[in-house]
Amino acid sequence: MQCLVLEDHQSVSHYVAKQIRDQVTRKADSVLGLATGNTPEQVYALLVKWSAEDPALFSRVHTVNLDEYVGLAPEHENSYHHYMRAHFFSHVQISKERMHIPRGDSPSAEQECNRYEKTIQKLGGIDLQLLGIGSNGHIGFNEPGMALRMRTHVTDLDDRTLRDNVRLFKRQEDMPTKAITMGIGTIFQAKRIVLMATGKQKREALRKMMSGTVDPRCPASILQLHPNATVIVDRAAL
Numbered sequence: 001m002q003c004l005v006l007e008d009h010q011s012v013s014h015y016v017a018k019q020i021r022d023q024v025t026r027k028a029d030s031v032l033g034l035a036t037g038n039t040p041e042q043v044y045a046l047l048v049k050w051s052a053e054d055p056a057l058f059s060r061v062h063t064v065n066l067d068e069y070v071g072l073a074p075e076h077e078n079s080y081h082h083y084m085r086a087h088f089f090s091h092v093q094i095s096k097e098r099m100h101i102p103r104g105d106s107p108s109a110e111q112e113c114n115r116y117e118k119t120i121q122k123l124g125g126i127d128l129q130l131l132g133i134g135s136n137g138h139i140g141f142n143e144p145g146m147a148l149r150m151r152t153h154v155t156d157l158d159d160r161t162l163r164d165n166v167r168l169f170k171r172q173e174d175m176p177t178k179a180i181t182m183g184i185g186t187i188f189q190a191k192r193i194v195l196m197a198t199g200k201q202k203r204e205a206l207r208k209m210m211s212g213t214v215d216p217r218c219p220a221s222i223l224q225l226h227p228n229a230t231v232i233v234d235r236a237a238l
């Protein structure tokens, strides 16, 4: 695992966006693993800007998102489907069939997990996986204490995750307590992983992640064993 320290959130976003653009330039039909959250918002803004200058840039990619809340339909304003449309999909040329996100409103979340995992495998796996990190060290919604080999599965959200993300919901009771997430096993198979983390609220999680030992209490620490993972942080996060 390599670590790169840049000045601030803006330089981290620019660097990460460029990694994604380079990946797509090298391989137009790349499978991009995408993340949500505040952290990658500027990355998507830059990608949207660059695709306005080169409209075919993303036309052949496939995208697979990390996760979705159980119970939220794609139209729900707090769903990750909604996030992706708002920040990326509505502004770039990618056909709908090439965008993949787990359906939170499936009648059977377990079946949806199997279907989603098969989709990723049928695409040949992920070429570049973008990740953020939760303040508790989660990646996707792989919460502390989860088995590190899991594939796409339903998970109970950790108390800390519920506290961190509740601000995005109008009422506390609207926030789902479960999510569908790619497992660590799925994420770890990505050919390349780029994790971005900025701001002092991520310091503790990063310290545990780079501690030198793999600890299921900090799921992101598994990335220390990945052959092609880069962590890009700003000074505030160190």
Ligand code: GLP
Pocket (backbone or CB within 6 Å): 035, 036, 037, 038, 039, 040, 066, 067, 131, 132, 133, 134, 135, 139, 140, 141, 161, 165
């Ligand atoms: C969310 C997502 C993660 C994301 C993380 C950090 O709950 N499931 O994929 O990386 O939490 O979010 P943020 O970037 O808003 O700090």
